[in-house]
Amino acid sequence: DLELEIPVLHEVPPPLGPLYGEKHSAPVVDFSYVGIDAILEQMRRKAMKQGFELNIMVVGQSGLGKSTLMNTLFKSKVSRKSVLATAQEKIPKTIEIKSISHDIEEKGVRMKLTVIDTPGFGDQINNENCWQPIMRFINDQYEVYLQEEINIDRKKRIPDSRVHCCIYFIPPTGHCLRPLDVEFMRRLSKVVNIVPVIAKADTLTLEERDFFKQKIREELRANGIDVYPQKEFDEDEEDRMINEKIREMIPFAVVGSDQEYQVNGRRLLGRKTKWGTIEVENIAHCEFAYLRDLLIRTHMQNIKDITSTIHYEMYRVRRLNENNTGGGNISPLQLNSSSTLELT
Amino acid sequence: MSVTADRSSVDSCLTAVFSFTAEELGGLRGLANLPNQVYRKSVKRGFEFTLMVVGESGLGKSTLINSLFLTDLYSKDYPGPSQRIKKTVQVEQSKVLIKEGGVQLTLTIVDTPGFGDAVDNSNCWQPVINYIDSKCEDFLNAESRVNRRSMPDNRVHCCLYFIAPSGHGLKPLDIEFMKRLHDKVNVIPLIAKADTLTPEECQLFKKQIMKEIQEHKIKIYEFPDTEDDEDNKLIRKIKEKMPLAVVGSNVVIEVNGKKVRGRQYPWGVAEVENGEHCDFTVLRNMLIRTHMQNLKDVTNNVHYENYRSKKLAAVTCNGVDNSKVKGQLTKSPLAQMEEERREHVMKMKKMEAEMEQVFEMKVKEKKQKLKDSEAELERRHEQMKRNLEAQYKELEEKRRVFEEEKINWEAQQKILEQQKLDASKSVSQWLQRVFTCKFKFNFSPLTCCI
Numbered sequence: 001d002l003e004l005e006i007p008v009l010h011e012v013p014p015p016l017g018p019l020y021g022e023k024h025s026a027p028v029v030d031f032s033y034v035g036i037d038a039i040l041e042q043m044r045r046k047a048m049k050q051g052f053e054l055n056i057m058v059v060g061q062s063g064l065g066k067s068t069l070m071n072t073l074f075k076s077k078v079s080r081k082s083v084l085a086t087a088q089e090k091i092p093k094t095i096e097i098k099s100i101s102h103d104i105e106e107k108g109v110r111m112k113l114t115v116i117d118t119p120g121f122g123d124q125i126n127n128e129n130c131w132q133p134i135m136r137f138i139n140d141q142y143e144v145y146l147q148e149e150i151n152i153d154r155k156k157r158i159p160d161s162r163v164h165c166c167i168y169f170i171p172p173t174g175h176c177l178r179p180l181d182v183e184f185m186r187r188l189s190k191v192v193n194i195v196p197v198i199a200k201a202d203t204l205t206l207e208e209r210d211f212f213k214q215k216i217r218e219e220l221r222a223n224g225i226d227v228y229p230q231k232e233f234d235e236d237e238e239d240r241m242i243n244e245k246i247r248e249m250i251p252f253a254v255v256g257s258d259q260e261y262q263v264n265g266r267r268l269l270g271r272k273t274k275w276g277t278i279e280v281e282n283i284a285h286c287e288f289a290y291l292r293d294l295l296i297r298t299h300m301q302n303i304k305d306i307t308s309t310i311h312y313e314m315y316r317v318r319r320l321n322e323n324n325t326g327g328g329n330i331s332p333l334q335l336n337s338s339s340t341l342e343l344t
Numbered sequence: 345m346s347v348t349a350d351r352s353s354v355d356s357c358l359t360a361v362f363s364f365t366a367e368e369l370g371g372l373r374g375l376a377n378l379p380n381q382v383y384r385k386s387v388k389r390g391f392e393f394t395l396m397v398v399g400e401s402g403l404g405k406s407t408l409i410n411s412l413f414l415t416d417l418y419s420k421d422y423p424g425p426s427q428r429i430k431k432t433v434q435v436e437q438s439k440v441l442i443k444e445g446g447v448q449l450t451l452t453i454v455d456t457p458g459f460g461d462a463v464d465n466s467n468c469w470q471p472v473i474n475y476i477d478s479k480c481e482d483f484l485n486a487e488s489r490v491n492r493r494s495m496p497d498n499r500v501h502c503c504l505y506f507i508a509p510s511g512h513g514l515k516p517l518d519i520e521f522m523k524r525l526h527d528k529v530n531v532i533p534l535i536a537k538a539d540t541l542t543p544e545e546c547q548l549f550k551k552q553i554m555k556e557i558q559e560h561k562i563k564i565y566e567f568p569d570t571e572d573d574e575d576n577k578l579i580r581k582i583k584e585k586m587p588l589a590v591v592g593s594n595v596v597i598e599v600n601g602k603k604v605r606g607r608q609y610p611w612g613v614a615e616v617e618n619g620e621h622c623d624f625t626v627l628r629n630m631l632i633r634t635h636m637q638n639l640k641d642v643t644n645n646v647h648y649e650n651y652r653s654k655k656l657a658a659v660t661c662n663g664v665d666n667s668k669v670k671g672q673l674t675k676s677p678l679a680q681m682e683e684e685r686r687e688h689v690m691k692m693k694k695m696e697a698e699m700e701q702v703f704e705m706k707v708k709e710k711k712q713k714l715k716d717s718e719a720e721l722e723r724r725h726e727q728m729k730r731n732l733e734a735q736y737k738e739l740e741e742k743r744r745v746f747e748e749e750k751i752n753w754e755a756q757q758k759i760l761e762q763q764k765l766d767a768s769k770s771v772s773q774w775l776q777r778v779f780t781c782k783f784k785f786n787f788s789p790l791t792c793c794i
Binding site: 061062063064123124125126127128171172173174175178179180183200202203205206271272273274275276277278279284285 | 400401402403461462463464465466508509510511512515516517520537539540542543607608609610611612613614615618620621
């Protein structure tokens, strides 16, 4: 809702212009200025009031630094381990999906961040079909949203629990992708935005890192895996240029840390070893800064848009078609008793 | 004269041999010189050592081997198995001859590419176990042969197991593998790519691993206690550092004017041979410089003997009832074999008798069947004959009836013909009368008649 401010009465009638909080001391009337660009300001206010939602899923074997990276990205203890303080890290026998939400605020902007963790992925001896619980979870979130959307009496703002982005952690072997990685990414790149990262990148020298990245990119291309930013969703030339630069750098080699050390008189996040200190935000050391910029500073809205306009729509189309053809063993769309919705 | 000349030469030889003083030959009795003799013999013979490396691909196994033995076992021309993706677990063997200071070592490196890399890794340890058992079997066969001049020792003396530096604990695969192999070969767990861990993380990780190893009762290789106190202290230090955290590299980098082997990062150089950076030197000293012989001994005395007794016990217990086990193991194999042969012959005889019985029974049955069918056929034959006779009689009856009818009919026909004749006679007589009347009167009635 737009708030209308009652204009302050001047002796001279106020000039035609934006009604919000701008006091024109001098009666300047600009005939060529209509004021459409003020919509940006309105949107900004609305967004700040509403707040943002972001759902990130982290997938990878245990011990790859997923929780640490999440903490580093949002500079606060948002990971599962920080919240559930368990001293021991026991590998669960089956894959669990644990979802933890936090409210973060910065400069008046509020964000509801949900980190979805998947402990137990890829840790067993037999990892056949370990991606299934994850796919089911993602589809369930789409389903919940769809149910709410087709409701007749639906909420003004549908709570968005869809997974916007899935960060996949690749172990730093330095050689090539493992069969498990390829399988997982192939299946999930069709339903969610995947951002692959090389975990614990402080184990690779720069030459090894470049070689590894090249191998990974080749394998992704060879297997037809489209990771974020997807080529087909580039809207215009400008997007394409920016995204091409990003695509040349994927996967990002990241190092996470939530401990601060003193380096050159500054306190920085890093890892201290006997032969040097790795600075997390130093671009010469690792590519964490690029990942953070991609996820938060520049492409967050784009990620959410792609999720809702493309992945979710694909799911919706598939689901509604299934329902129409009297789909097999999938439960038909449940309609509320009070509603009669005709599906064309 | 030749005899005296020979004797003098022999004398000079002998004096040459015995010109060593008593001290030089190691004490009055010369016993102290025995180790030297052993030493010289071994050096001449050369040493053999087989090392197996197991771990997921990308953990730096090839690099570590290259660093340990300062060779390029896996060079750019012959890339190691890690560069190639494997579909199933393979066991590959490479031999290298290393010479140093007059000592010759035939080093065999056994690699296991594909271990733990697939999506489903159940039983990925089976090829490894099969390999180890086959090498032990080869040695057992060579040992049991009549002519055993050369007994090459290809048994696996040591297995280095690489643990991924997750920082948390052992993976289920690690535990399974070590549990299955700890009584077949000396298992030494290592933390691979240890430059990923900070010193604190490394400590925690090591503690966690040792705790889990004890929990699951895994018997890793234990260093033997020696009498020497100094050595004991060293050994205790090594034990505290288990599992060893290693970093491998063959690249030489210059640090502070010194040339060292290490890995160059933007934030510093991780030196391979620096005791503070990683435990590589400890591993190398332990494996090559101090405990190589002990590893071989433990393999020979413990693991191989285990295998041998299990294998031979299985052979003797084969086909014998378990309740008679007590006395069997001490019987000589020959007697055992004789008994087996006798049993076997008896079994064969029994089988033969049984088969004959069965055969006879079958023959009887068949005969009976044939008789029965013969009787059956006879019966049918009789029945058919009777049927036939009955039909014949019927037919005769019918024929008789038919004949009678025929006679009757013929008789009737005759009567009919007679009647016809009579009738025609009377008609002609009447016609004659008419004509005569006509002639008396005019022809008109005739035309009317016609």
